[in-house]
Amino acid sequence: MNDIILLPVLIPFIVGVILILFKKNIQLQRFVSGLTSLSLVFVSIYMVYLIYQDGIMTVELGNWQAPFGIILVGDLFASIMVTLASIVAVACLFFAFQTLHPDREKYYFYPFYFFLLTGVNGSFLTGDMFNLFVFFEVMLLSSFVLIVMGRTKYQLRESFKYVVISIFGSMFFVIAIALLYSVTGTLNFAHLAERIGEVEQTGVLTVIAILFLIVFGIKGALVPLHFWLPNSYFGPPTAVAALLGGLLTKVGVYSIMRTYTLIFTHNQDFTLNIILILAGLTMFIGVIGAVSKFDFKKILAIHIISQVGYMIMGLGIFTQMAIAGAIYIIAHNMIVKTALFLYCGATEKVTGTTDLKKMSGLLKTHPQLGWLFFIAAISLAGIPPLSGFFAKFALVLGGLDAGNYFIVFVSLVVGLLTLFSMVKIFMYVFWGSPSLTPEQAKERKVGKLLLPGIPLIIISFLMGILAEPLFILLFEAADQMLDPSIYINSVLKE
Amino acid sequence: MEILMILTVGVIVSVSTYLILTKSLLRVVLGLVMLAHGAHLLFLTMAGLKEGAPPLLGEYASSYADPLPQALILTAIVIGFGVTAFLLVLSYQTYKAHKTDDLDELRGSADE
Numbered sequence: 001m002n003d004i005i006l007l008p009v010l011i012p013f014i015v016g017v018i019l020i021l022f023k024k025n026i027q028l029q030r031f032v033s034g035l036t037s038l039s040l041v042f043v044s045i046y047m048v049y050l051i052y053q054d055g056i057m058t059v060e061l062g063n064w065q066a067p068f069g070i071i072l073v074g075d076l077f078a079s080i081m082v083t084l085a086s087i088v089a090v091a092c093l094f095f096a097f098q099t100l101h102p103d104r105e106k107y108y109f110y111p112f113y114f115f116l117l118t119g120v121n122g123s124f125l126t127g128d129m130f131n132l133f134v135f136f137e138v139m140l141l142s143s144f145v146l147i148v149m150g151r152t153k154y155q156l157r158e159s160f161k162y163v164v165i166s167i168f169g170s171m172f173f174v175i176a177i178a179l180l181y182s183v184t185g186t187l188n189f190a191h192l193a194e195r196i197g198e199v200e201q202t203g204v205l206t207v208i209a210i211l212f213l214i215v216f217g218i219k220g221a222l223v224p225l226h227f228w229l230p231n232s233y234f235g236p237p238t239a240v241a242a243l244l245g246g247l248l249t250k251v252g253v254y255s256i257m258r259t260y261t262l263i264f265t266h267n268q269d270f271t272l273n274i275i276l277i278l279a280g281l282t283m284f285i286g287v288i289g290a291v292s293k294f295d296f297k298k299i300l301a302i303h304i305i306s307q308v309g310y311m312i313m314g315l316g317i318f319t320q321m322a323i324a325g326a327i328y329i330i331a332h333n334m335i336v337k338t339a340l341f342l343y344c345g346a347t348e349k350v351t352g353t354t355d356l357k358k359m360s361g362l363l364k365t366h367p368q369l370g371w372l373f374f375i376a377a378i379s380l381a382g383i384p385p386l387s388g389f390f391a392k393f394a395l396v397l398g399g400l401d402a403g404n405y406f407i408v409f410v411s412l413v414v415g416l417l418t419l420f421s422m423v424k425i426f427m428y429v430f431w432g433s434p435s436l437t438p439e440q441a442k443e444r445k446v447g448k449l450l451l452p453g454i455p456l457i458i459i460s461f462l463m464g465i466l467a468e469p470l471f472i473l474l475f476e477a478a479d480q481m482l483d484p485s486i487y488i489n490s491v492l493k494e
Numbered sequence: 495m496e497i498l499m500i501l502t503v504g505v506i507v508s509v510s511t512y513l514i515l516t517k518s519l520l521r522v523v524l525g526l527v528m529l530a531h532g533a534h535l536l537f538l539t540m541a542g543l544k545e546g547a548p549p550l551l552g553e554y555a556s557s558y559a560d561p562l563p564q565a566l567i568l569t570a571i572v573i574g575f576g577v578t579a580f581l582l583v584l585s586y587q588t589y590k591a592h593k594t595d596d597l598d599e600l601r602g603s604a605d606e
Contacts, residue, residue: 174533182540
């Protein structure tokens with residue numbers, strides 16, 4: 001039964017390869033990819049259930065025993081992330097069916113969509129540092145292709161910068177792995193966690209830990225390594241931007257949380273302080289950027305940065321409540337941010353622009369779009385009973401219990417500014433006198449464009465209503481992360 | 495030998511840093527390729543340049559070379575190869591679309 005954790009990596013990989021063969025047949029590609037991505041959701045939910053019942057699952061590839069061979073490990077945190085990734089991916093895929101230009105669909109959009117999922121799911125499930133690098137590269141190369149697909153001038157210019165900074169980060173990843181290998185002599189997560197306690201020169205280890213923080217910080221868009229994100233997510237079509245915004249940065253955050261709870265636990269006074277400082281900066285600078293912009297898509301893209309700060313804040317506080325809150329806010333953010341991006345795409349389809357100053361009064365012509373966006377926006381800002389409120393509530397509670405008052409203060413101020421920037425979008429886009437003439441409004445229906453986002457809004461609502469049972473699951477996940485011996489024992493079977 | 499290797503890595507990384515900071519598209523790409531070489535060489539050195547027999551079944555020796563870093567570097571080289579190919583095509587397309595390879599002129603401006 002353990003083999004089920006192979007499926008989220010294998011299914012998208014095999015389907016992606018097969019879809020390359022049917023380049024011309026868009027209908028078939030759509031049908032197969034829709035079916036596959038839906039099946040991924042069910043597989044991953046079943047995986048969470050099994051892991052909750054039976055504990056951590058491991059698969060030793062090629063039957064090589066744990067510290068020697070590559071190993072896939074599914075613990076609760078990883079499986080929850082896989083589930084979220086597949087939900088986000090389904091919503092983006094069904095949005096892409098309706099909005100993507102046929103040329104893009106013909107030029108291998110669907111295969112690279114699945115290769116991206118392979119890389120993302122692989123990064124979540126791997127239990128080996130070098131394997132993490134390989135899956136990162138799979139994910140990054142697919143994201144390069146997706147982000148530049150269409151080859152407009154803007155896309156080419158901005159994605160070149162994104163590609164260069166990503167490759168630069170990857171090379172640092174190799175360097176960090178080399179240093180880590182020379183100090184510990186192993187790359188298996190569990191084995192590393194065990195050996196890190198035996199290393200005497202903790203100074204070197206701290207340097208390596210910070211190197212990894214830089215590497216994952218580039219992928220996760222931590223301030224001051226965030227500058228590539230807003231422009232490069234602005235270029236591609238909204239379906240792609242939503243997919244990348246929902247998945248890529250979260251993989252960086254996941255890797256930071258994984259390495260800092262499992263491996264680099266030797267000098268926490270220092271490392272966790274740095275993480276808290278970065279969290280505060282990331283939140284604040286991200287939200288200030290969002291407040292200053294007047295473009296629908298750019299505001300959402302920059303908000304990704306500020307939300308990454310919240311996730312890292314949960315790690316920096318490092319209590320059960322805070323870690324559970326961090327996982328909750330990752331879940332909340334992936335769901336709600338994708339919904340917001342999809343409604344941004346629907347708005348773009350209706351008005352033909354993303355510039356806030358060029359549109360107004362959509363609430364009169366397209367009321368459903370307006371209210372659905374409104375629900376997602378106040379969920380992001382943290383109004384109860386939607387999921388955003390409980391995410392921030394858990395983090396604030398954890399921070400107050402641990403005595404980190406300043407970061408709690410910053411997070412509350414940032415929450416207020418988030419609300420401000422969301423209300424700004426709502427006022428400009430949906431209030432005022434309609435910018436479209438009645439004929440245009442009749443012609444440009446949103447109808448089916450709204451459907452992919454609706455399940456996401458329902459999930460956000462349910463996450464808020466069912467916060468208590470959900471937190472039981474998340475506390476379990478946090479306990480697994482805070483006690484590395486559970487992970488080590490289930491991998492090395494001692 | 496290790497010292498010499500480390501010095502070589504230092505030289506390669508500094509050259510690549512210089513190249514990445516120049517204004518020409520192609521030089522930035524070359525700089526990244528150099529950086530990859532530096533990283534791989536560092537990996538090889540960091541794992542220890544041990545004298546020893548090849549780690550094969552049937553060889554009996556007092557010490558064996560560590561095969562893991564070499565396998566990992568090989569993987570990293572292959573990945574680097576693919577990424578470089580993509581990057582070259584991307585920079586050529588960028589050059590064709592913008593008619594320039596000067597990064598100063600490829601600066602992002604808000605309105606376009």
